[in-house]
Amino acid sequence: MIDKQSPIPIYYQLEEWVKHNIxxxxxxxxxxxxxxxxxxxxxxxxxxxIRQAIxxxxxxxxxxxxxxxxxxxxxxxxxxPLQGLTxxxxxxxxxxxxxxxxxxxxxxxxxxxxxANRLDISEGSxxxxxxxxxxxxxxxxxxxxxxxxxxxxxxxxxxxxxxxxYDYIENELGFEVEKATQSIxxxxxxxxxxxxxxxxxxxxxxxxxxCTSLKDGRPLEFVKSVYRAxxxxxxxxxxx
Amino acid sequence: MIDKQSPIPIYYQLEEWVKHNIxxxxxxxxxxxxxxxxxxxxxxxxxxxIRQAIxxxxxxxxxxxxxxxxxxxxxxxxxxPLQGLTxxxxxxxxxxxxxxxxxxxxxxxxxxxxxANRLDISEGSxxxxxxxxxxxxxxxxxxxxxxxxxxxxxxxxxxxxxxxxYDYIENELGFEVEKATQSIxxxxxxxxxxxxxxxxxxxxxxxxxxCTSLKDGRPLEFVKSVYRAxxxxxxxxxxx
DNA sequence: GACTTATAGTGGTCTATACCTTTATGTCGT
DNA sequence: ACGACATAAAGGTATAGACCACTATAAGTC
Numbered sequence: 071m072i073d074k075q076s077p078i079p080i081y082y083q084l085e086e087w088v089k090h091n092i093x094x095x096x097x098x099x100x101x102x103x104x105x106x107x108x109x110x111x112x113x114x115x116x117x118x119x120i121r122q123a124i125x126x127x128x129x130x131x132x133x134x135x136x137x138x139x140x141x142x143x144x145x146x147x148x149x150x151p152l153q154g155l156t157x158x159x160x161x162x163x164x165x166x167x168x169x170x171x172x173x174x175x176x177x178x179x180x181x182x183x184x185x186a187n188r189l190d191i192s193e194g195s196x197x198x199x200x201x202x203x204x205x206x207x208x209x210x211x212x213x214x215x216x217x218x219x220x221x222x223x224x225x226x227x228x229x230x231x232x233x234x235x236y237d238y239i240e241n242e243l244g245f246e247v248e249k250a251t252q253s254i255x256x257x258x259x260x261x262x263x264x265x266x267x268x269x270x271x272x273x274x275x276x277x278x279x280x281c282t283s284l285k286d287g288r289p290l291e292f293v294k295s296v297y298r299a300x301x302x303x304x305x306x307x308x309x310x
Numbered sequence: 311m312i313d314k315q316s317p318i319p320i321y322y323q324l325e326e327w328v329k330h331n332i333x334x335x336x337x338x339x340x341x342x343x344x345x346x347x348x349x350x351x352x353x354x355x356x357x358x359x360i361r362q363a364i365x366x367x368x369x370x371x372x373x374x375x376x377x378x379x380x381x382x383x384x385x386x387x388x389x390x391p392l393q394g395l396t397x398x399x400x401x402x403x404x405x406x407x408x409x410x411x412x413x414x415x416x417x418x419x420x421x422x423x424x425x426a427n428r429l430d431i432s433e434g435s436x437x438x439x440x441x442x443x444x445x446x447x448x449x450x451x452x453x454x455x456x457x458x459x460x461x462x463x464x465x466x467x468x469x470x471x472x473x474x475x476y477d478y479i480e481n482e483l484g485f486e487v488e489k490a491t492q493s494i495x496x497x498x499x500x501x502x503x504x505x506x507x508x509x510x511x512x513x514x515x516x517x518x519x520x521c522t523s524l525k526d527g528r529p530l531e532f533v534k535s536v537y538r539a540x541x542x543x544x545x546x547x548x549x550x
Numbered sequence: 551g552a553c554t555t556a557t558a559g560t561g562g563t564c565t566a567t568a569c570c571t572t573t574a575t576g577t578c579g580t
Numbered sequence: 581a582c583g584a585c586a587t588a589a590a591g592g593t594a595t596a597g598a599c600c601a602c603t604a605t606a607a608g609t610c
Binding site for chain 1: 369490491493494496497498514516537539543544545
Binding site: 080117118136138139140 | 593594604
């Protein structure tokens with residue numbers, strides 16, 4: 071179960087073991103897990119070691135502690151990881167709609183001042199540009215322009231663009247997506263956007279900009295979206 | 311500096327001391343802080359104790375560790391703690407504007423269907439209603455209506471309303487604010503909102519709804535806001 | 551029966567120590 | 581001058597034990 075000779079830290083092995091118990095339903099939601107002292111004895115490790123494992127799982131939201139009572143399994147962490155960074159596809163599926171896309175253009179362009187600023191590169195650098203109309207249940211939902219520095223994405227095709235960008239980046243390129251900064255504002259649809267979104271002049275839209283960064287801090291992606299306000303509402307959960 | 315007799319945990323006192331050093335500029339951004347062993351000796355505590363303090367600060371984003379190198383001060387965490395749940399006041403201050411409010415109405419009303427739903431109470435229940443025009447640098451920024459179940463807020467006055475609601479709830483009433491769910495959408499200003507916000511017909515606005523809950527799950531507050539889109543942009547940071 | 555008091559079990563804090571890996575630097579031999 | 585090796589210092593992991601604060605329960609008292 072736990073291999074003390076392994077180069078993998080014991081506390082990490084314990085984390086995986088606990089998560090396994092939760093995911094396999096061995097330990098049900100709301101249930102009190104064995105006490106730290108019990109677990110320490112069972113695995114023949116120090117209590118501090120089991121505490122380190124539990125600490126990490128509490129921080130990750132799998133468990134919660136209650137002084138004097140015990141440690142308990144928190145409800146459904148299944149969909150929680152999506153809470154933060156979701157792709158359009160994930161977002162639409164969560165809303166029970168069929169996601170889709172219509173390609174407007176794809177290619178390499180010179181970064182405008184705005185794009186260069188957001189991606190922290192020099193103006194005029196080459197960037198991949200991907201412009202799409204995003205569909206929900208085959209109806210236009212948003213107009214989306216994605217920009218990626220060419221250095222980070224050696225090969226880029228339409229095929230890749232239509233699959234999960236995050237999956238491609240994390241699994242194929244081995245980069246770790248760390249965080250994103252979004253800005254959301256309201257506006258009136260512009261003349262160029264109007265027809266492709268199927269709107270009338272004066273209709274409101276939601277402008278969303280997103281900058282995604284890698285774990286090492288390098289900007290990875292800049293996305294500028296224009297959502298139909300009559301069909302899209304942005305939801306966000308926050309903790310104190 | 312550190313009081314070992316205090317009921318406040320030593321690691322927490324150390325956290326405050328480190329944060330103090332950072333905020334006072336004693337330890338500059340990017341600088342390596344003294345090693346764990348040095349700090350442990352200086353404060354006459356165990357290395358594990360100083361590590362607990364540093365761990366918490368690393369999780370909070372104040373510091374970062376690099377194995378074999380040292381522990382370093384991360385850049386500007388000044389506005390970061392507000393990342394999650396911010397009041398209008400905190401929000402405006404973070405933007406470098408002077409927050410203010412003009413009271414429109416305050417009192418107890420019967421919950422409409424929408425308010426009752428959000429606060430998880432029966433329709434027609436009594437709720438506190440607080441309607442204000444929110445000002446930034448003395449200019450109208452948003453129209454805000456706040457609803458609170460009467461059971462949770464025994465006494466409520468205009469004075470309290472003008473101070474920090476969260477502080478009042480956490481410190482005076484002893485409730486712990488846990489999380490909030492927000493929805494954000496774009497719209498066109500309505501006729502009733504137009505004049506009080508100083509807008510013209512057809513101007514875009516950002517509609518924000520927020521439901522705040524206590525740690526025990528009970529809904530605490532429902533806020534419906536209408537922000538001027540020309541002055542307000544919503545920012546949100548997310549982690550994967 | 552109702553209240554108080556002990557008691558055991560829980561997580562929370564803290565110590566002192568040991569040994570590991572990673573990083574940077576200096577020293578020696580060539 | 582260059583490379584190989586030793587060394588020091590940093591954070592990372594782990595131990596065994598101690599005591600504290602809080603919670604629930606059982607035992608005792610009125």
